[in-house]
Amino acid sequence: MHGFLPYVWFEGKCRPFVEAKLSIATHALHYGTAAFGGLRAIPDPSDAHQMLFFRLDRHARRLSQSAGFLNTSLSSEEILAGVEAVIKANQPRVPIYLRPLVYTSDLGIAPRLHSIETDFLIYGLELGDYLSPEGVNCRFSSWTRQEDRSLPLRGKISGAYITSSLAKTEAVKSGFDEAILMNSQGKVCEASGMNVFIVRDGVLHTPGVNQDILEGVTRASVITMARSMGYEVVERGIDKTELLLADEVFLTGTAARITPVRRIETTELASERPIMERLRHRLQAITEGRDEEFRHWVTVISTGGA
Missing domain, CATH: 3.20.10.10 (D-amino Acid Aminotransferase, subunit A, domain 2)
Incomplete structure (x- = not known):
């Protein structure tokens, strides 16, 4: 499906991409009350059963800090555990890009960051060059x-x-x-x-x-x-x-x-x-x-x- 990885991290566990659904009333959809990251990984040239992530710890720390701006707690350890679960579920063999997202998952119309539910998801896709390497x-x-x-x-x-x-x-x-x-x-x-x-x-x-x-x-x-x-x-x-x-x-x-x-x-x-x-x-x-x-x-x- 357009290069998306078949399994995602959603509502605390790995699920098929096609089963990960959000309500049209999701708070983050209406107010942009979410924060995301971007992670690149490539197959290990020396071991096809391993993926190499660039600066994964720094990306996880920044997303954890971004979650703090949303008045929610998301530790680097939680992010890393989700990433590992997604990799094991999908077993990619090509370069990929993962998109972790922390978001207000509550339903409602009041713009706020207090007294509101939040959640965390990760999906991925195959990705080569985002922009032309020629410039x-x-x-x-x-x-x-x-x-x-x-x-x-x-x-x-x-x-x-x-x-x-x-x-x-x-x-x-x-x-x-x-x-x-x-x-x-x-x-x-x-x-x-x-x-x-x-x-x-x-x-x-x-x-x-x-x-x-x-x-x-x-x-x-x-x-x-x-x-x-x-x-x-x-x-x-x-x-x-x-x-x-x-x-x-x-x-x-x-x-x-x-x-x-x-x-x-x-x-x-x-x-x-x-x-x-x-x-x-x-x-x-x-x-x-x-x-x-x-x-x-x-x-x-x-x-x-x-």
Whole structure:
């Protein structure tokens, strides 16, 4: 069914995907009172009965913290147990993406986060490249990224993604692949679901955590990885014209991994991206468990297959 894994984690146990149903009156559906994560896993190149997850502990911790914004408790251990159950139930043999979601499962019409039931689910799908590895064309969105004073942007809160959805559709309908959102101060913030990096004169720059960005797990990994490779990384506010003058521009995210930007608006960017390519090759080696320095970033989960 459209590449979805046949079994999900729903209401405390694994069930067939087709049996996981929600009421049309579910609170989270109406008010966006949910938070989600995104997990990538690939088959272990050395053992087909194991899946390799990238930064699973960090993803679980962020989702647990996001649940706290929803006034509910969801421990990293509960998340990890659900992930393991889904892997064993599905026994995947291809690269996959898992979507864990904590949500207000109560029925009702009052927007609130108190005196309300919550639940947790996980579903998955087969996923190769989310964006073209050859690169994407971007435009600056007419929509502005929200501010942390209006909602908790350090959590992946479902309701916040209306802005991302508007920006993405605007970009695609106007002939681009992706959108670059600015924050309320007019600084570069992020793409519709990815963080932004630029390279100027051999130095990597990326919007800082004080720029209303999502604190991306892949973003943090790229920063650590780049510094270990001897590159300087500066986290700061970035002006839109800097993207147009940059030697390299690329996006990072769980689904997107590391994706180059070919063009922004009418400005063609350089086709040679040596720093990004080194980072992308290093990240691939890490996710495949071939990098000793960052082997601790990879969690191995057995599929339970024979």
